[in-house]
Amino acid sequence: MSVTVLAPATVANMVCGFDVLGFALAEPADTMHLRLTDTPGVTIINEDDFDLPTEPTRNVAGGALLALLREAPGVGIEVRINKAIRPGSGIGSSAASAAGAVVGANALLNNRFSKEDLVRFAMFGEEVASGVQHADNIAPCLYGGVTLIRSTAPLDIVPLPTPPLWVTVVHPQIEVKTADARAILKRQVPLPTAIRQWGNVGGLVAGLCLQDYNLIGRALEDFIVEPVRSILIPGFAEVKAASREAGALGGGISGSGPSIFMLSQEEATARAVAAAMQAVYDRLSIAQFTYVTRMNTEGVRVVRSTEQVEIPLF
Incomplete structure (x- = not known):
């Protein structure tokens, strides 16, 4: 009941598309290991040298996972994060943490949530980082390729063609x-x-x-x-x-x-x-x-997993 995911860097805005356009990069990418635990809630362990907060409410991955767990109560998740995308670099470090966390958690829960749900959860992680829920990094990180965020309320993500670039x-x-x-x-x-x-x-x-x-x-x-x-x-x-x-x-x-x-x-x-x-x-x-x-056309990718488990919603 564990999973390893690769969460890619992203470029947001694409110059003229502030908060509505973004695309995923083939590299660099963060590596995240998630497993289910017996204790409900979120546990964060950093495996890099960036000394990011491990308190879930102050951590981008933690904020995203807490949002997901509000719709999957009683579940416990531990996430180990090894960041290759430097925080503050401008290539979606916080989005990779948030998106990678919810994709990994969803894989452990038999993929019960849709991609649109995962964007919605991951936006809470972006709010931890910047004070604003935006999806121009989150959407391409999850969907891959180039994405248009037509609206965030209600959420409306449009994957766009990704020509060879x-x-x-x-x-x-x-x-x-x-x-x-x-x-x-x-x-x-x-x-x-x-x-x-x-x-x-x-x-x-x-x-x-x-x-x-x-x-x-x-x-x-x-x-x-x-x-x-x-x-x-x-x-x-x-x-x-x-x-x-x-x-x-x-x-x-x-x-x-x-x-x-x-x-x-x-x-x-x-x-x-x-x-x-x-x-x-x-x-x-x-x-x-x-x-x-x-450009990365896959988005967050599960690279290794063990047995998944079906946990009922209460």
């Missing part, structure tokens, strides 16, 4: 807290700006559906969030310009940052983009991690 991500070693990045956003947007943004969101969705790479590149513009958040990321404008010059279709801030992502059609281009990104941060004397990867 390479992703380059640079994570400069600075900290941008999600709550802080949300706090600086403007609360009002001029109508002409909103219209331009809606055009890009529609264009990006259409480009994905049509596998029109030129349209995807043209639509990767953000007139609302990026101009504000980019001031928190040293070298952002230089990285974006150098990446375009290296052949990237386009890209921008991953989630709330500080990571920056770029999309490319070919692996060779994606690696040239990585070199361009690294060169910028080398000039700025800022340490960084760089990933060159594909």
